[in-house]
Amino acid sequence: MIGIINYGAGNIFSLTAALTRQDITYGMVNTVADLDLYSHIIIPGVGHAGAAMQKLTQTGMVDAIKVLKVPVLGICVGMQLLTAHSEEGNAELLAIFPLKTKLFDKGLSIKIPHMGWNKIAFKNNFLFEGVAPETQFYFVHSYFIEYNPIFDIAAVHYGDKFSAAIQKDNFYGVQFHPEKSGKEGERLLKNFSNLSL
Template identity: 75%
Template sequence: MIGIVNYGAGNIFSLTSALSRLGLSYGMINTEHDFEQYSHIIIPGVGHAGAAMEKLNQTGLVDSIRQLKKPVLGICVGMQLLTEHSQEGDAQLMNIIPLETKLFDKDLGIKIPHMGWNNIEIKNNLLFEGVENQTQFYFVHSYFIEYNAIFEIATATYGLQYAAAIQKDNFYGVQFHPEKSGAAGEQLLLNFSNLKQ
């Protein structure tokens, strides 16, 4: 059963709709005791990383998240919250994965935010089982996580190469929105639900 961290900064409706279509049971995590009920945890997120971190801090759930040994998936801003720091609001984040979240550079001749479908280069990882390399996923973001060969499990290119998905131990993050990415996104959510603890 999937627990969704409910901290007021999530893309909850589209995510729960996708989980329902897949027949996956889910519930909301509002207190640290709620974590015990779920085998897999999703941290959703849209909007501003600094503001999202502030909301997450107010819930008192940050320490519990850091200590989780269950599979955890951060989506979009939820992925960025796993990193050390974001240039957005000069915010200190959860620092579970020691990476920096940075603003795209307009000087690269790109539109910000990056919005729309983009194909990704996939490394062999259980999260992407059954998803073909160069499959397109749906992105909406102005900030990106720097490319890092140790933690990245998929990359995308938009003006520069950056991390489309990352992993450290039981923590996974995707910059795109699997819940808005059609069949490939649903496959990824299904794969996540099947990850062993």
């Protein structure tokens, strides 16, 4: 059963609706004690990384998240929270990944935020099992995670190359929104729910 960390991020409805369509049971994680109730954890994300980190700190969840041994999936801002630092609010984050979250380069003549469907190139990873090559996923974000071949399991180009998905041990992150990415996005959520360590 998936626990969704409730820290005031938007878009919970889209995520829970996608999980329901896949017959994936879920509940809300409101306190540190709630983390023990679930076999998988999702950190959802819409909003500001700095503000989100403040809310996680206020709930006392920061240290508890860092030591989780179950599969964890960060989505969009939830993925960015897994990095060490974000230029959004100049915020120190969970630092599970030694990576930085950066603002898109306004000199690249690209629209910010990055919003819409983009094709990703993913590696052989259980999270993408059964997902068709060249699949497009839905993105909406102004900040991105720097590409790093050690942790990157999917990359995307928008002005420059950056990480669309990352993994370190039991921690996963996706910059796109699987809950808004149709059948292939829901397949990814189903894959995550089936992950075992």
